[in-house]
Amino acid sequence: MQVYDDKHIKNVVFVGAHGSGKTTLAETMLFEAGLINRRGTVEDKNTVSDHHEIEHERGISVFATPLHTEWRNYKINIIDTPGLDDFIGEIISSIRVGDTVVNVIDGKQGVEIGTEIIWNYIDTYNRPTLFVVNQIDHVNCDFNESFNSIKKLVGNNAVKIQYPVKIEGAQCIIDVLKMKLYKFKPEGGKPEKLPIPESEQETANALHNELVEKAAENDENLMELYFDKGTLNEDEMRQGIKIGMLQHQLFPVFCVSALLDMGTGRLMGFIDNVAPAASELKPEYSKEGKEIDRTPDAPTSLFIFKTLHQPNLGQVTFFKVMSGEINTNDKLTNAQNGEVETINQLFIMDGKERKSVQKLTVGDIGATLKLKHTETNDTLYGGQESITIKEIQYPAPRITKTVNPTNQNDEEKLTEALKKIHSQDPTVEISYSNESKEMLIGCQGELHLATINWALENIYGVQASYKKPKILYRETIVKPSRGFYKHKKQSGGAGQFGEVHLKIEPWYEGMPEPEGFNIRGKEEIDLNWGGKLVMYNCIVGGVIDQRYLTAILKGVLEVMENGPLTGSFIRDVRVMVYDGKMHSVDSNDISFKIAGANAFKEAFLNANPKLLEPILELEVKVPEEMVGSVMTDLQSRRALIQGVTSLDHYQILKCTIPAAEMYGYSTDLRSLTQGKATFSSKFSSYQTVPANTQEIIVKECKSEQLTEV
Template sequence: MQNFDQKHIKNVAFVGAHGVGKTTLTECMLFEAGLINRRGSTGEGNTVSDYHKIEKEKQMSIFTTPLHTEWRNYKINIFDTPGLDDFIGEIIAGVKAADTIVMVVSAQHGVESGTEVIWNYINRYRKPTIFAINQVDHELADYDRALQSIKESYGSNVVQIQYPIMYQGSRAIIDVLTMKMYVFKDEGGKPDKKSIPEEEQEKVNTLLNELVEKAAENEETLMEVFFDKGTLTEDELKQGIKIGMMNNSFYPLFCLSAEKNMGSGRLMGFIDNVAPSAVDKPPFSTANGKEISYDESLPVSAYVFKTQYEPNLGKINFVKIMTGKLKAGITVTDFNTRKEENINNLFIIDGAKRNNVDQLVAGDIGAVIKLRDVETNTTLHAPDFDVQIIPMDYPQAKMKKAIYAANKAVEDKLSEVMRKITSQDPTFEVSFSKELNQWVLACQGDLHLSVFEYLLKEYGMEVRFEDLKVAYRETIQKSANTSYRHKKQSGGAGQFAEVHMKVEPYYEGMPEPEGFSLRGKEEIDLEWGGKLVFYNCIVGGVIDARYVPSVLKGIMESMANGPISGSYVRDVRVMLYDGKMHPVDSNDISFKIAGARAFSDGILDAQPKLMEPVDQLEITVPEALSGDVMSELQTRKGMIMGMDALGKYQKITAKVPQANLTGFSSSLRSLTQGRATFTSRFDGFTPVASNVQEEIMKKHKQELQEA
């Protein structure tokens, strides 16, 4: 395989909403470069990048697939990313590793809601970006409307390089940078280059002036040339565009039809000649305070942006070389684990195909296999070159499911298999909830869940998923006095303890209790949220001081099992003010039991109230569909908190009980044909309705009787 110098290596990620043609564009570029002799399609399940069985079944990209083309002495590493925000972790990996982003937008729909989520990460990582309006040949295409939606969403820094026209019955693309018109046959492919028609000259001149002015803004020398000559040469324009892209002040816009292979070659040429390579970029800051550049003369460092498990290869770590040269046979240090790892084999991977290489230079992309403990988001570095690349962060999960193994044999292996899956996609989160006594999977939506299930089956794991139990909380609404005497005699030393206490609701900033002798105070932040404030108000030695911690321990144990639903109790304060003890029979266990029983009885007398967890949702939806979404939220007892206009979209903010969010991701996708996105975060607890509390309490009592 040909070796490329740093300036001739370009890393580009294709991103955009589902169905805009990213995978088809990838196929075009591989075909144009001669790396494949026939373009595949997602419908036929024969594309290079969508090679996983589940991608073929669902006819969509699910994983970010690294591959490469070689074009006019340039190497272009391409990341074909998914389009649905269920797979946002895969998209983030592609954006993080790329040096230029190509945001693909449909000429039919323009900017769609999913692109907003992606754009947030593009901005966060300060990535140069190209816009490509695809499907310009579609019967429902509206290029001007799509262009307007891009400018409305991303501002005046979006500058047209091209626009489509019909020319003598054929489709054509006019290119303002090269000042050429590319005329395509009906089947697409290689175009005929022609002069720009006279009737288009006025529009082209207007766009050229805009292009020249915007390019000149980015470099002082170019500005002087522009003022002196009133224009810039093509090479000067390319220089200004590149600087503007690196400053995120210039977003060039192209148009194409990936399905007909119209315009893809020109886009590749622009990526080659203009888009920044890693080595073009200024020094960047690391997580541990270093300033470094993509310099191949430095000691080696490589960032692990993705991990994958393959049946034949085992674990594959995809890496971007940040400094130096990564060579087979060297030893590196894992920054996260501080363990040494041997680089035995280096690969360039194109979908399911792998090519062995001896080394990769700074700025290049590759893969390493059989590293023992290396996971996504770590930095591998030379032992004497301690550096950490700033890791990726991921959005919160949108839905949760309980996982149950089909049998004991599966249960024994399940934990290790789930660890591998979360290693491959960190937006899956698996934990065991002691409160709910079940394994909990947190993920991004129903499609994301189906991928988790598919991966489990690949490992031979049979499981079932169920709706998660709701993690209710209990509190009280009034104060109550309570007492309990524990007495047990069974030969020899017995057990005796008597406690008197007052329980009452707690809230931040409440005054200290009156009418008690306050001898000690403990303010406990409960691990399940809320507080317990405990006062020792014992006078006269009626309870020995050494037994007071045991009373508190009993109260804490009782708080883990509330009377309404068996859920955790929170936001209570307790004044222990009286009691009795026996000189022989009193001990710690006796006072712990007495404290627990007195507290439980007191809670029942203090008007207990069940609290349910509520999430705050932010839903971005096409304006025309916002009414349907609000109706869906209302059926789920959601409270609409606000609406904001985002161009042709609406952002709806609502609070919805977690108990009513089951299946929301699927319902939203069905209602909006997949054109809405949402984020979800825990907002707090709110009281449930009285009738709901009664039903839950009745069910809990029945469960206790049956246990």
């Protein structure tokens, strides 16, 4: 296979809403370039891109798939991404390494919510972007409406390069950059190039002039040329369009029928001639603060953007060459852990097909096998100085559930499988809660979880069950109380004796010292689970030795780790130990630990104990026409609306909501809004549970504890 230099490599990422035709467009481009002999279809489950068994089973793209094509002495690397935001991790990682984003729009629907979600990430990475309105052959396609929806998304800097027309019943595309008409046969394929007919001349000229102005706006020299000549030639326009794309200020719009191979050759020609290469993008800086030298002669650095675990191959690692060149058998250092990896094999991946190569240069995308110490987001570098590429920031999970093996003997097997799934998809978060004693799995939605479960069953041979995770409540008090306990135990030889009197009060920051006590010592403890315990030594007359106060503290902490109401952690309490008794022979640490624990428990139960629940800050982005139903649903979940702001045709609802009410919200919100709303949440604080709700929760916890016994 030919080795291309960095100026003849273009990396494009196909993004778009589910069903917009990304996979079909990628298939057609490979066919148009002659790299495949016949085009597969999604329906026939034989496309190069959607080759995984689960994609065939569900009829959707689940994984981002690297492909490549060659067109007029350029290599075009294509990454075909899923269209559903459950698989947003695949989309984000692809945008991160792409040089140009091709945003595919369904001509029947225009910009959809999936397009808008993805646009936020394109905008974050500031990637050059062009839009392709697909399915122009469909009877319900409305190109102008689709173009207007693109303008709503990106502003007035969207500009038509092409528009579709029907002339004498034939599907045609008028290109206002080349000022030519492409006329297609009913079956598509190579078009006939013709002059623009008189009936379309006025429209085409107006769009051509608009394109000239947009191209000239992005560069002072081009603007001067435009003022001098009143126009720009085709090469000058290409230059201005490229500059505008690099500045993220110009968004060319094309039209195609991917299914009938109409307009794909012209699109590839534009990618070759105009779409930026990696070396032309804005400078990128390493975590060490140095500009990455995007030349073949620079020290080598590879950024790992994707990992796959395949039963027949093991770990497949996908990377972009960020600087220098990579050859087979090169040894590189992992910047994250210092381990040295040998690149024994280099591949270009086209779906499941691997093509061996000996070398890849800066800007190219490739893969290798069986790296031992390298994961997604790692950097491998050569040379003496460390190069660390900035990591991809993945979104937090939107749903969290407990996960357990159906067969308890499979616990280790499940853990290992989940590690591989997280390695393959960092938006899957696996954790273990020491507090609730649960293994938790976080992901982007129910469909995402369904694909994870499919992998567990069909690839790793593990059956798993999923349940609602326990809410991590806290317990505290709202009034002062006193407690007393005498521990006395006699059993032959030495006995046990300890008596403790104490007072407890709610603690808050900045409160005055307790009155009525002779304070001899104070210890403030920042609790691991949040909040504080403040312990005072108020013993007078030596009725309890100083050495036993540590044992009393241990007893108090033991109760605080397993609160009397629900077994939850206790927080924000201060304790004054002011009296007690000891025995010269029978008193010891264990006696005072038991006495302290029971005295604290008695005082706690008499101090009007309250349950605290975790409260989240929730932000929901919802179309204006759906705000009412979303707000009604939020209020039924005990949410408090903090404010509503407008953003284009969306409303942003900001509220606080108990974490206990968020279970199932992702699914319900999607159902309420036909998938058009999105949300994000983060922990805010702990707040008191309403009395009637507390009663129900305490009863449920007691019932669960009895069941476990």
